[in-house]
Amino acid sequence: MEADFRGKEGMEKAVKRQKEKFERLSEEEKKDFDLESLTNPYSDSRILNISQDKEIKKVLVGIDIEPAEILLAKELGGIDLVIGHHPIGKALANLSDVMQLQCDVLNYYGIPINVAEGLMKERIGEVARGVNAINHQRTVDTARILGINLMCAHSTADNLAAKFLKDKIEKEDGLTRLEDLIDFLKGIPEYQEAAKIGVGPKIFVGDPERRCGRIAITEITGGTEGSPKIYEKMAIAGIGTIIGMHVSEEHKKEAEASNLNVVIAGHISSDSIGMNLFLDELEKKGIEIVPCSGLIRISRIKQK
Numbered sequence: 512m513e514a515d516f517r518g519k520e521g522m523e524k525a526v527k528r529q530k531e532k533f534e535r536l537s538e539e540e541k542k543d544f545d546l547e548s549l550t551n552p553y554s555d556s557r558i559l560n561i562s563q564d565k566e567i568k569k570v571l572v573g574i575d576i577e578p579a580e581i582l583l584a585k586e587l588g589g590i591d592l593v594i595g596h597h598p599i600g601k602a603l604a605n606l607s608d609v610m611q612l613q614c615d616v617l618n619y620y621g622i623p624i625n626v627a628e629g630l631m632k633e634r635i636g637e638v639a640r641g642v643n644a645i646n647h648q649r650t651v652d653t654a655r656i657l658g659i660n661l662m663c664a665h666s667t668a669d670n671l672a673a674k675f676l677k678d679k680i681e682k683e684d685g686l687t688r689l690e691d692l693i694d695f696l697k698g699i700p701e702y703q704e705a706a707k708i709g710v711g712p713k714i715f716v717g718d719p720e721r722r723c724g725r726i727a728i729t730e731i732t733g734g735t736e737g738s739p740k741i742y743e744k745m746a747i748a749g750i751g752t753i754i755g756m757h758v759s760e761e762h763k764k765e766a767e768a769s770n771l772n773v774v775i776a777g778h779i780s781s782d783s784i785g786m787n788l789f790l791d792e793l794e795k796k797g798i799e800i801v802p803c804s805g806l807i808r809i810s811r812i813k814q815k
């Protein structure tokens with residue numbers, strides 16, 4: 512919550528609002544209410560299975576946790592908890608609820624809140640319908656049957672990555688052209704590792720010599736891709752370059768039409784940054800971390 516664009520205070524208000532909504536519900540409606548939302552405002556970051564109530568000393572952590580990774584935990588033995596990044600189970604079913612965050616992020620960069628909310632409403636509905644048909648509980652069921660504790664941390668980790676990049680970019684002088692921005696990103700260890708396997712930071716729209724203008728971190732956190740119609744509004748609001756994790760062809764075309772530059776830092780590598788900042792806190796508590804499923808584990812504890 513401290514890393515959230517809305518600030519800790521804004522998040523406390525959101526939690527309070529959720530409590531008030533809950534209290535207004537009828538007993539019947541309360542039955543299906545996600546009680547965890549009364550303390551944790553991130554619907555895509557949830558405890559998914561508790562099979563053993565025990566102290567957590569060793570965790571298996573991956574970007575995508577599927578039944579294969581649960582079997583891996585069982586095979587390895589001694590894993591007290593499996594932590595995934597991408598949402599699964601109810602965290603995936605309710606993914607669209609966190610997308611509201613994007614409205615506030617866009618507003619922070621100068622887009623009127625009414626415009627952001629109007630365009631996002633349509634897209635949030637699309638995502639909610641899109642994830643509806645998925646077999647949500649497949650991995651959770653595997654964890655339950657094999658007796659493995661399971662949770663996922665999605666927007667909570669992405670918030671950390673967004674804040675990390677935003678703070679770093681704001682401190683950096685001389686990010687004039689896109690080539691400077693690419694060099695800067697390549698200085699971050701997770702992106703260096705990703706570059707070795709061909710997925711380092713890349714310019715998707717624009718060319719190396721074009722100037723960045725105002726750089727916005729609008730596409731690192733907030734569930735999944737926002738509305739393609741937003742790019743025109745962003746250009747009007749004075750944004751020159753967007754740093755994102757990934758971009759669809761439709762979004763890319765819209766950005767191009769609005770003369771916005773798009774730099775793709777990398778998907779799994781950006782996800783890894785957020786997870787690493789969270790995992791550092793676990794490591795400080797003496798928890799052993801076993802990375803799997805794409806996680807590029809970099810510890811920043813010793814560098815501080």
Ligand SMILES: [Fe+2]
Nearest residue numbers: 597756778782
């Ligand atoms: Fe991701």
